[in-house]
Amino acid sequence: MRYTEMNPDFYVRNRAKTAARLAPGAAALFFAHDPVCVNGDALYAFAQDANFFYLTGIDQEENVLFLFPDAPFPEWREVLFVKRTSPEIKTWVGWKYTPDEARAVSGVQNVRHTDELEDFLMTVAGYVGPVYFDFNENDRNRAQDLKPARRWMQWFQQRFPAHEFRRSFPIVAELRQIKEKEEIEQIKQAVARTHAAFLRIAKFVKPGVKEYEVEAEIIHEFIRTGANGHAFNPIVASGANACVLHYDLNDQTLRDGDVLLTDFGCRYGNYNADITRCLPVNGKFSERQKQVYEAVLRIQREAMQLYKPGALLEEINAEVAKITTRELIALGLITPEEAQKNPKAYFKYYPHRVGHHLGLVTHDDGDRYRPLAPGMVLTCEPGIYIEAEGIGVRLENDVVITETGVEDLMADVPIEAADVEAAMRP
Numbered sequence: 001m002r003y004t005e006m007n008p009d010f011y012v013r014n015r016a017k018t019a020a021r022l023a024p025g026a027a028a029l030f031f032a033h034d035p036v037c038v039n040g041d042a043l044y045a046f047a048q049d050a051n052f053f054y055l056t057g058i059d060q061e062e063n064v065l066f067l068f069p070d071a072p073f074p075e076w077r078e079v080l081f082v083k084r085t086s087p088e089i090k091t092w093v094g095w096k097y098t099p100d101e102a103r104a105v106s107g108v109q110n111v112r113h114t115d116e117l118e119d120f121l122m123t124v125a126g127y128v129g130p131v132y133f134d135f136n137e138n139d140r141n142r143a144q145d146l147k148p149a150r151r152w153m154q155w156f157q158q159r160f161p162a163h164e165f166r167r168s169f170p171i172v173a174e175l176r177q178i179k180e181k182e183e184i185e186q187i188k189q190a191v192a193r194t195h196a197a198f199l200r201i202a203k204f205v206k207p208g209v210k211e212y213e214v215e216a217e218i219i220h221e222f223i224r225t226g227a228n229g230h231a232f233n234p235i236v237a238s239g240a241n242a243c244v245l246h247y248d249l250n251d252q253t254l255r256d257g258d259v260l261l262t263d264f265g266c267r268y269g270n271y272n273a274d275i276t277r278c279l280p281v282n283g284k285f286s287e288r289q290k291q292v293y294e295a296v297l298r299i300q301r302e303a304m305q306l307y308k309p310g311a312l313l314e315e316i317n318a319e320v321a322k323i324t325t326r327e328l329i330a331l332g333l334i335t336p337e338e339a340q341k342n343p344k345a346y347f348k349y350y351p352h353r354v355g356h357h358l359g360l361v362t363h364d365d366g367d368r369y370r371p372l373a374p375g376m377v378l379t380c381e382p383g384i385y386i387e388a389e390g391i392g393v394r395l396e397n398d399v400v401i402t403e404t405g406v407e408d409l410m411a412d413v414p415i416e417a418a419d420v421e422a423a424m425r426p
């Protein structure tokens, strides 16, 4: 692997926590992602299933984890099935985990091959109570779910139609919301590379440069430091493009006098960082740009104070909407009367929420209505978008919830307008 792997002890603990939450006598199946075809025989770059990775540390396709904590035979309690390699795979693709390597990474003692899974399930099914299957239940996902779980659940139901099925996604997603020390270390690795990429683009941005050239600088920094790559399609949005929240065409030219909004993040060891910074294309914010920028910075600082154990994201969002309304009035964008009449008047200039959980997924899985608790990692990203003036400003830092408030993982990345300008000077 390009990245430093975590200790197998982490995955042993995650499986124990998951096993403890299964119904008595139950078994659970977790699947690595399948390869996904682009066209012909070309594949999308592989990215592991988050729950499977969280439970095994195995970063390859077509592997399966079987958990059966109350199994009558100890060797059935945890079984990892890895894809059997072949001389052909060795010639064309190269390395795949051997059972010994998979054992060392995951801490699962009983490692077999996926071509034995059907036979194994037929052997154990008669002793198993409910069977848990894992589907993507992220409430923002609208794309098709290609998980092998669907195929295997159908197979299982065909063969053993009287078994009861249950959902494991909420169990693992809840565990994943509270990050362990090791996970925060990986996120810090992603943050460090994201910081370095910001400093790199700060020196690179100037009038005449294409948005995609900035994108190329970012990926250069990530790949050369052993990261997976981008956490998500990076947003490199100059001028009014910044008012399109998930703009990622990145095909325009940076113009003198515009502000450039960059929202990107590094993915390291499958953990993500997510930053937004705004830069004046010519190296110096205009008076108006600075007014808007400093308004957003004040909102971020006040919003971060609201992140603490017990707080609800919905309450934080309601409070940030009020703070943003105050700043929009000060900027002359809405009047106090308008704000009085319509408490959602801010929405025209700030049409999103202030943050999301962050981890193995950028918009991380789990219950967004759960009170904040120590170990959760979230973004804090207020913004103001004024399409009529061609300015969009968002400022985003990643924070860990502590016993008393937050640790700002991006406290060292320039954010004051003057510090951003200083970072741009050759």
Ligand SMILES: [Mn+2]
Pocket (backbone or CB within 6 Å): 274, 356, 379, 381, 396
């Ligand atoms: Mn974000």
